[in-house]
């Protein structure tokens with residue numbers, strides 16, 4: 001880094017962790033470029049997300065202007081299979097959606113610093129410079145490289161080649177249903193609550209999220225559901241093969257599920273779920289699936305390369321904390337880089353120690369919660 005020159009960060013991955021890092025580093029005066037493998041805008045991706053304070057803190061630090069970001073719920077209710085309410089507790093929170101956060105962040109970044117269709121191939125670094133080489137032959141140099149490229153991070157694979165995400169033994173079936181599409185009785189029961197059904201070895205949860213256009217008014221929102229179900233590891237490759245016969249590693253996006261699997265999902269819903277949840281599964285035109293993973297990298301800093309978000313550790317979704325953790329990683333990174341009293345290496349090490357500790361606490365808690373919910377006994 002030349003004294004007096006504007007430092008430059010190369011950010012790999014243009015999802016939540018990558019865009020937030022870019023916005024926060026720009027806020028402290030860095031030049032940023034985001035390189036995203038996908039050639040398309042990502043805003044049709046993803047489902048509901050519980051809105052956590054870490055995301056709002058990061059938005060505030062970066063001066064991101066936003067309107068209402070989510071839909072509030074009050075009670076948590078647990079239904080039995082007949083649809084009767086077994087338990088009701090007051091536990092208010094706000095739910096948003098992946099595309100609402102994505103669009104809010106994307107609007108805060110100028111177009112010329114986001115580069116779609118740029119897949120990182122490898123990185124190399126000298127004493128105070130990092131160089132990224134992309135699959136399309138492009139190469140870029142910067143003062144820092146942020147690996148925000150998700151659970152199957154290319155950056156991490158180069159730096160920690162023996163570390164890979166481990167399948168936790170169950171998957172999340174997910175879907176979104178436009179608010180008016182649900183029958184009146186189900187709407188009356190589910191509106192304004194965070195609803196669950198806990199089975200012996202499965203669990204469904206549901207809450208309202210903003211509409212695809214970000215609308216939060218009644219009638220324009222979407223019902224978001226997640227159904228955790230055990231799947232034997234040996235059966236996973238067939239389950240994650242899309243309608244064109246292509247295998248996927250850990251997820252099938254909306255629109256990729258073969259029709260026969262969607263039919264089987266609806267039949268399983270009829271066999272196991274409460275009536276309003278059955279209606280949600282039947283009302284979903286494009287159900288999608290994500291394998292639940294465990295991953296915790298032992299390091300996040302490698303000279304001038306850092307890992308954050310899911311590239312560094314993947315908490316189970318029961319923590320509702322993956323996005324919050326990515327936001328906390330990125331905010332703390334910007335705050336560490338903003339202070340200039342110590343050499344950058346020392347500041348990055350201090351950042352790493354704190355973020356590793358918090359990440360480990362979240363992944364440990366998520367494992368314990370997920371195994372308990374799914375009735376999984378693991379040898380200690």
Ligand SMILES: Cc1cc2nc3c(=O)[nH]c(=O)nc-3n(C[C@H](O)[C@H](O)[C@H](O)COP(=O)(O)OP(=O)(O)OC[C@H]3O[C@@H](n4cnc5c(N)ncnc54)[C@H](O)[C@@H]3O)c2cc1C
Pocket residue numbers: 012013014015016017018035036037038042048049050118119120121148149150151152153154155172226290291308309310311317320321322323324325326
């Ligand atoms: C079922 C489920 C429910 C969840 N619910 C919640 C919730 O309620 N609350 C919550 O906070 N979190 C939730 N999460 C987790 C959350 O989605 C992530 O933790 C969060 O979005 C952080 O993601 P990320 O940006 O680090 O990685 P990702 O979103 O995986 O993004 C990585 C990006 O990097 C790109 N990329 C990959 N490789 C390359 C490459 N070589 N070159 C360039 N680009 C590349 C990818 O295309 C992608 O866009 C849930 C997850 C699951 C599975």
